[in-house]
Amino acid sequence: MFHKRKGKKMRHMSLSLESNSQYGSLGGAELGPDSPVPDTLSAMAQSIQEDWDRCADLQTRIVDVRGTKVLLVWIRGSVNLSRLELSVLTPLTEIYRERPRLEHIQWALRSCRLNPLRTRREVNQMIADGGVVLYVDGASVALSVDSGDAPGRSVDKAENEPTLYGPQEGFVESLDVNLALLRKRIRSPHLKVESRRVGEYSHSEVSIVYVDNIVKPQLVEEARRRISGLSVDTMSDIYKLMELVTDVPKTVFPMVEETERPDRVVGGLMQGRIALMVDGAPSCFMVPVQFVTLLASADDYYMNFILTLFIRLLRHMAFWLSLLLPSLYVALLTYNQDLMPTPLLISVASQHRGIPLPTVLEALVMMVSFELLREAGLRLPRAVGQSVSIVGTLIIGDAAVRAGLVSAGMVIVVAATGMASFALPVYGFVNPNRQLQYLFVLVAGLFGLVGIVTLGYLLVVHLVSLRSFGVPYMGPIAPLNFHDLKDTFVRAPWYAMDRRPEQMETVNPRRGRTRRPGPTKQSTGENP
Amino acid sequence: MEKERISSTQLVVLLIWTTLGTGIVTIPYVLGLFTVRDGWISTLLSSAGGLLVTAVAWLYIRMLEMRRLTEALLRTFGPVVGRALGLWVVFWIWISNCTVLRELELFVGNTILPRTPEYVIGFLASTTFAYAVYMGVEVLARTGEFILPLSAVVGPVLIMLSLQYMDIHEMMPVLADGWSPVLRGAVVPALAYGMEFGIVLQYLHAVNHRQSVLGSLVMSTGLVSVVLTIVVAITVGVTGHSVSYLNYPVLEMVRTIRVGRFLERIDTLYVMAVMSTIFIKLGAFHYAWCEGMKDIFGLSSHRTLAVPGALSVWAGSLAVFAKAGTVEHFIITDVPSYFVFTVLVIPAVTALAAWWKQRRTHRGAPRRNVA
Amino acid sequence: MIAMAIVACVVSYLIHRPTSWRERVLTWAILLCVVGLSLRTALHLWPNLDVLGPLDLVFGSLTRVIYKVL
Known part of the structure; x- marks a missing residue:
């Protein structure tokens, strides 16, 4: 079913392998989608009209080329009209032979890329793909003319994955x-x-x-x-x-x-x-x-490898903090006060005096309001979004603390958690962490650290049980693979990363054989 | 489904947590009943237990290849006797797991959650190992592997920090009371905790390489006895003679750690770390139990009884060991010979029976015409 | 504890439904055991049931011999 892509030609050929279901209704009762192209222009025009009934954007033109009628069909908006005129209509007017046949027209249009279309399915797919279909009266095949110009934007900066170093190009919709x-x-x-x-x-x-x-x-x-x-x-x-x-x-x-x-x-x-x-x-x-790949950013590979170590460790920490910080705070305040150093405990406890809500509820309220703010900022237009976040920060950060509704410590913890979650390079991690937080806060409120460790253990069991296309998700940590650890918490220098990850089981495991860089003996003038 | 496999590293890690999980909590306490100064010699001697298990495993694998113990019992002794012996083995695993869970409930309940009912703590723990076992042996082994680096960092840090309070004179003079208390102290570490390595016989089908099993056993025995020796030595060095009055001597040792005004009272963290390793121990035993039940009752998968079995361990831990003192009494007086019989005698007898059966069939078979 | 046990038993049955009658019987037997054991713990029913008794009788004396020898 799959074919190697070699330009448009091969793509069209695959069409005959598609399922029949789409064209069951389009092809009419007497003619199936795989039936050959009709052999007269009127039949062809009728068949297209039948298939594309009530499609106002379908354009058909019949051109008389010195006694031979030629049908042109395309979809408005997806064809570059000036290109069509230049590469198809002008050459057709320059044919001087009377009653030209298909091969004469093909010769006249030799500068265009033409492909034969043999069935109605191919013709319809070509039109739908935004090509121009050309049919010469009496011919047994139609021709596709590549003058498609589907609307789309040009290559732009990668908006959602910005980096400081390296190329900035991002994919587009084509x-x-x-x-x-x-x-x-x-x-x-x-x-x-x-x-x-x-x-x-x-x-x-x-x-x-x-x-x-x-x-x-x-x-x-x-x-x-x-x-x-x-x-x-x-x-x-x-x-x-x-x-x-x-x-x-x-x-x-x-x-x-x-x-x-x-x-x-x-x-x-x-x-x-x-x-x-x-x-x-x-x-x-x-x-x-693998999990560790998702905590790597493109910048890590452009930056100095020594500096990457710190940033990667920070990101791993950010992942666990964004998951656990509010729950640890709740557990420390509710159950395990003994873990806090005495001066800190006194300060935190004094902050909590007069707060009407128990710590768990306080945390949940703060987390929900933070989430609301984030969601509001995300959905609103950018200019309004900013003002929402300013108002939210002022109200929640300052006024709520002054009013004695929440403690300053809780605001700091929830804000720090939010920051940690935004430090994750892959957005796919942000939402799971933000939502699992609630579960962790609940168990922390019920059982303290024991609850967090238990739920954390269940989470680890879940994570190590995952596989992505057969490869263990938590590799190379569990199952351990020393070799693959080169690109996890650390990013080894490129000269040391001479082998591809073993857990990917590649057929060509060697990346290269570059030696460790440095002055050669010749350049330093040393004798061998 | 692809057959699940675990590597030799994973096996070593699993065996280490299987023994060390509750070993680190209970062994120093048990040692304190017999000897304080020479406790470290007892833990060194305790490696004898693991080595005995290795010897039996060698004999067993030679005769019965990589078959699980319960599977081999059925093959060797037939459906009736084999099943009865199999039931004995799964009961042993079940009661061991109940003991472990009860130790965990008591440990966590006494140290950090004094007002939470013990059955709630036990229930939380059973959800963890039920889930891990349900997901299979690979997941269990990987969870152990995941936790290892965390403890490999935290453990040495705790040891380094506590070294400053250690007084080496607490261990002097060496062997002042003779060998008798030392050997008596070694009974529980060697014959109760050492025998827990025997659980490996229920994992043989999942191990990647046949050759690595014995190596893994020796390695984990060595590592466990070294870690225990260090822990016991430091605990005795830090807490001195009070070891014999303490329920959780290592906890007291950790409690003494204090760095500046910000790092103190980290015993809660120690309890958390121990708790997560006990979860793995419970999982390791429970998986063995599920595989055993699968063999004996011809179930379709080990998953069938993973959750009900975990619940039975939870209910059993509280019903069998209703009083806290029962656990210690059971470990000190019953477990050593009970475990020796189940882990050493039964597999050895099975291996010999298989050998005898093989010999008989060879004799009975018509001789091949060499010429 | 009894309520917890009953709810947990039902949930456990829903998590993995046994496929054959043998599995069904075994699963129910174990779940009933769970309820029974939790009844014993919570309501102190059957206080004379000593699961460890026989083990203590046989292996307790054996272990005492080991200690005596050492």
Whole structure:
């Protein structure tokens, strides 16, 4: 079912392999979707009119070329009209032969990329894809003319994954552009792109991208198998695909690595992973993914490796803090006061004097209001959003404390938790952590630290039980793999990262053989 | 489904937590009943228990390959006797797990949650190991692996911090009371906790490499006895003769740690750390129990009884050991010979029976014509 | 504790439904045991039931011999 993508031609050929369901109703009772193109212009025009009934944006033109009628069909808005005029209409007027046949017209249009369309399904798909269909009266095939110009934006900065260093390009909503962005970085025929149309109505193109002499073949096979099994009406974004191909649907943690940065995808492909891309989605996702990968940012690979260590450790800390900080505070205040140093305990206890709510409720109220603020700031237009956050900060941060509704300590803790959650490089981690927080605060209120340890243990059991496309989620920590620890809490220098992650089981485990940099003996003038 | 496998590292980690989980809580207390100054010699001697288990495991694997103990019992002794012996083994695992859970309930209840009912603490603990066992042996082993680095950092830090309060003279003179108290003190660590390594016989089907089992046993025995020796030595060095009056000597040792005005009273953290390792111990025993029940009753999966079994351990821990003193009495007076019989005698007899059976079939079989 | 036990038993039954009659019988037997044991603990029923009695009788004396020898 999958085919190697080689320009549009191959893409069209795959159409004959698609399911019949879409065209069952379009093709009319007497003619099926796979029936050949009608052999007269009037029949062809009628068949298209039938299939595209009540489609106001369909444009048909019949041009008389020295006695031969030529039918042109396209969708308004998805075709560049000036290009159509320049590359199709002008050459047609320059034909001087009387009653030209198909081959004469093909010769006249030789500067365009033409592809034969043999069935009604191919014709309809071409029109839907935004191409121009050209039919010469009496011919047994129609022709597709590539002058599509689907609306879309140009390559822009990656908005959601900003970095300080490195390339800034981000994916856009066009699969072709996105693939070109990858090809620009991996200039090798080993970069393979296998495509398949998914969605009964959307016919979206879903591509599996991998480097064939690196990736484990079974991984690609598994991805093919999972995508082949899909049966949906539309597939317009990667999020639907993510949910449909994941190993464990019932988990809150991200089981794929979503990114809109081509450089990050290239890094993933070089680790022996595969990327799944959907036409129309401005991002893609990579599998298999591991927990530690999700706490790495593209900046880590551009920065000095020594400095990365601190930032990575900070991020790991931020993950656990964003999960546990409010609950630890509640546990310390409610059950385990003995853990607090005496001066701090006195100060915190005095803050809590006069607060009407018990600590657990106080924490929950603060967390809910923080969440409300965040949600409000997210949904409102940017300019209003900022003012909401200012008002919220003032009211909740200051007025609530002055009014004696909440303690200053609690405000600090909830704000610090929010900060910690924003320090996570992958947004997929932010929401699970923010919501699991509530559970942790509840058990902390009920059982103190014992509750937190118990729930934490259950969480660890859950995390280590996850697998992403067969690869353990918590690797290389559990199961332990010393070699793969090179790119977890630390990012080893590039000369030391000469091997790809072992847990990806790549067919070509060696990245390179660069020696440790430094002056050679010759350059320093030493004798060997 | 792919067959679940655990590596030799994971096995070592699992065995270490299996013994150390409650060992670190109870062994110093038990030692205190016999000897204080020479407690560290007793823990060193306790490695004999693990080595005995290794010897039996060697014999067992030679004769019965990588079969689980309960599976091997059924194959060797037939459905009736095999099942009866299998039931004995699963009962042993169950009662051991009840003991462990009861120790945990008492430990947590006495130290940090004095007003929470013990059955609630026990229930919390049972949810953890029920879930871990339900998810399978790989998950259990990985959880152990996940916790290891945390304790590998926290443990040495606690030891370093407590070294400043240690007085080496508390351990002098060495062997002043002769060998008798030392050997008596070594009985529980060697024959009760050491025998817990025997649980490995229920894990053989899941181990990656056959050759690594014995190595893993020796390694974990060595590591456990070294860790216990260090802990006991420091505890005795810090708390002195009061070890013999304390219920949780190591906790007292941790309680003395104090750095400046900000790091003090960290015993709660120690309780938390011990608690999470006991969760793994409970899981390790419970998985063995579930696999045993699967063999004996021909169940479809170990998952069938994972949750009901965990509940039975929870209810059993409180019903069997109604009084707190019963646990200690059981560990000191009954467990050593009970465990020796179950972990050493039964597998050894099974292996010998399998050997005898093999020999008989070979003799009975028609001789192959060599010419 | 009894209420906790009963609720937990029901939940446990819902988490993993036994597939054959043998599994069903065994699961119910264990769950009834759980309820029975929690009844014993909470309401002090059957106070004379000493599970450890036989073990103590056999192995307790054996262990005492070990201590005596040492």
